[in-house]
Amino acid sequence: MKAPYKTEQNFREILKNFDDLNDPRLKDTPRRAAKAYEELLDGYGQDPVGLVGNAIYSSSMDDIVMMKNISFESFCEHHMIAIAGYVTLGYIPNGAIIGASKLARIVDCFAHRFQLQERMTMEIADALQSVLNPKGVAVYMDGQHFCISRRGVRKQEASLVTRYFLGEFRQNPALRHEFLISAGE
Numbered sequence: 001m002k003a004p005y006k007t008e009q010n011f012r013e014i015l016k017n018f019d020d021l022n023d024p025r026l027k028d029t030p031r032r033a034a035k036a037y038e039e040l041l042d043g044y045g046q047d048p049v050g051l052v053g054n055a056i057y058s059s060s061m062d063d064i065v066m067m068k069n070i071s072f073e074s075f076c077e078h079h080m081i082a083i084a085g086y087v088t089l090g091y092i093p094n095g096a097i098i099g100a101s102k103l104a105r106i107v108d109c110f111a112h113r114f115q116l117q118e119r120m121t122m123e124i125a126d127a128l129q130s131v132l133n134p135k136g137v138a139v140y141m142d143g144q145h146f147c148i149s150r151r152g153v154r155k156q157e158a159s160l161v162t163r164y165f166l167g168e169f170r171q172n173p174a175l176r177h178e179f180l181i182s183a184g185e
């Protein structure tokens with residue numbers, strides 16, 4: 001007998017409000033749901049310093065480094081319903097660059113929690129600033145919130161756009177503009 005996932009019993013309680021838990025077709029559903037949700041919410045166990053590790057490399061690169069269209073999935077903390085979208089991250093090195101995959105890992109570390117997109121945008125920027133100490137950080141997020149698009153007001157095409165800038169991106173409007181053009185705004 002495999003050890004239960006910590007939320008397995010909770011999913012059983014939810015499911016029984018809607019359907020017949022004794023029906024064999026649903027036998028493994030609470031366990032599967034618990035496993036899936038615990039994977040999608042595994043950001044709580046992570047911190048950006050730990051996941052970046054030693055993937056920071058000295059470099060004389062001094063122009064904008066960007067990773068575009070990093071997909072993310074998260075859950076809105078008001079409804080616990082999915083958010084899905086894309087992030088574009090940029091920074092200006094200050095003697096060091098970061099392994100490109102780590103940019104995506106920083107995004108997931110915050111996306112895999114119950115979130116507000118506005119806060120997540122700032123958290124991602126602050127984390128990159130603290131692990132790499134670049135001259136500037138820029139974050140652009142475009143998210144579709146299923147609590148808006150699929151129920152409630154049902155605005156299916158609406159997406160929430162948030163941006164946040166630190167350092168040179170904050171001080172220099174031309175640099176910010178250049179980032180936003182490249183980000184596809």
Ligand SMILES: [Zn+2]
Nearest residue numbers: 076078079147
């Ligand atoms: Zn919501």
